[in-house]
Amino acid sequence: MQPRRTNPERAEATRAALLEAARALFVEKGYAKTSTPEIVEAAKVTRGALYHHFADKPDLFRAVLEREAQAVADEIEAAASPGPAPRAAVIAGSLAYLDAMSVPGRTRLLLVDGPAVLGPSEIASIDEAHAARSLREGLEAALGPKPRAFSIPAMTALLSAAFDRAALAIEAGSDPAAFRSAMISLVERVVPPA
């Protein structure tokens, strides 16, 4: 607890406190019903600090989301290393995605409030930079270059949406096994065995 702290240290500490407090409140009450006075109180800073680090409330939300999307992408990468069996890698990545999205709050942040606050196009670009990219590359590796009845980017988007809905349903209390198996069944029909 030295009162002697370097400037980047102070800044990073308050930034982290704001991100953590904001994440917790956005998850608990949703973006719209969370006020900046609440956030700064939980983070034990003032609104001046918030508006010093972030342009506005959506900008803070965006920062929370990018962290979260990065964490999800990391978990997928760890599980679905693109080895010699691309089909197995896609299925492993699929289950890893559902596991990653079961971390409390992630569905609300990334799938519910995110599109409304930042717009579906910005969410799509965050997604394409993280989780969806893994899926697309997995499909390309598993399907090869021969002609197909569908475009890979389009099918990636459709499957990605199905993944999201599965995560939401599981979060809402549906049977996880039922949605996991339905999702795998869907992927297997798109990527035929060998």
Next chain:
Amino acid sequence: MQPRRTNPERAEATRAALLEAARALFVEKGYAKTSTPEIVEAAKVTRGALYHHFADKPDLFRAVLEREAQAVADEIEAAASPGPAPRAAVIAGSLAYLDAMSVPGRTRLLLVDGPAVLGPSEIASIDEAHAARSLREGLEAALGPKPRAFSIPAMTALLSAAFDRAALAIEAGSDPAAFRSAMISLVERVVPPA
């Protein structure tokens, strides 16, 4: 323009004016950035009238959404009459859904702002009462009672999400033909021919 109007007439007229004005503004600027003063100005009534007819702003939004979901469901029903060919009916209903969702504003209302404002569970129940129910019944008719690798309600939810993403992508400017064919391809893999 007789100043002599019956009470139910007056009420229904202002209700309709509010719903129409609100829909237009929610579509143009989104729910969060649309204020009730704006809405009542466009509808040429006062905020007193709004809060007389609707409990609060989310309640007005819900009324707009229910109308919209009903309209979508009607278009699907018209196209996918469950005749003797259940597989063809599912495919016809699929294309009808994408057409219905191409009416300007519907994706934003039903797929973007809806889940954030009313919560995904309430949106899911509105959907199950309208469009998703058609799809589930179509799948049941097309797949029959024999055992499958997946549960029909779960697969209905996943396909429904893929439909929604296709509608969003088309709205965002992606190639409609690519998404239509990818979507049909997905449905065909779930519902094998005959």
Next chain:
DNA sequence: CAAATAACATACAGGCTGTATGTATGCAAC
């Protein structure tokens, strides 16, 4: 050590939501 700057803190203006209260018109009973 002095000036400049980063990192906040405080104060304020404008706008929005929901409620409480007031009013006029249709309506129903007598």
Next chain:
DNA sequence: GTTGCATACATACAGCCTGTATGTTATTTG
């Protein structure tokens, strides 16, 4: 037909929230 009530609004107000503008303190730099 008039009296009383309910419906359908209209107006006014209180509280909160967002973003900005300005002030203050600690750190860094020349």
